[in-house]
Amino acid sequence: MFHLFEVCCHPLRDAGAAYPEIEFIRAQCHGCGAIFKATQPPVLETIEGGGAVLSCPSCSARQAVAGARFAEYMARFPSGNCETYRAAASTKAAQDAPFNAGVGD
Numbered sequence: 001m002f003h004l005f006e007v008c009c010h011p012l013r014d015a016g017a018a019y020p021e022i023e024f025i026r027a028q029c030h031g032c033g034a035i036f037k038a039t040q041p042p043v044l045e046t047i048e049g050g051g052a053v054l055s056c057p058s059c060s061a062r063q064a065v066a067g068a069r070f071a072e073y074m075a076r077f078p079s080g081n082c083e084t085y086r087a088a089a090s091t092k093a094a095q096d097a098p099f100n101a102g103v104g105d
Contacts, residue, residue, distance in 0.1 A: 001063040002027040002054055005035075007073050019050030019067030027054060034058035 006026040024039045036057050038044035045053040050067020 001030055001061050002056075003030065004073065007070060007077075009070070009074060019071050022046055022052050022070065025052070025054060029056040029059060029061050031061040032056060032059040 004025060004027050006024070008023040008025075009021060022044065024037055025044060026035070026037045028035045034056055036043065038054055043055050043057050045055075047053065047064065047067070051065055051070065053062065053064045055062045
């Protein structure tokens with residue numbers, strides 16, 4: 001139902017966790033052609049134990065993606081294409097920080 005452009009995962013936090021927790025997915029819906037970034041419900045709902053349900057915000061297309069499928073994606077693309085996203089987010093956070101933040105604390 002969807003073509004995945006980016007999958008960004010949190011690093012594995014629990015030693016026994018089999019699959020990473022999904023931070024966001026940028027995808028294109030095959031049904032309506034919408035390109036979107038899924039970060040939270042109802043567009044992105046994580047499944048306990050791994051995986052997620054992805055819903056197109058423009059139409060009713062919906063698909064569950066198993067944690068194993070995300071693990072395969074991350075094996076092929078270890079960064080998940082999200083290192084660019086994280087670098088941009090941290091740069092923006094630094095730019096948005098007040099000039100004198102922390103001074104006099």
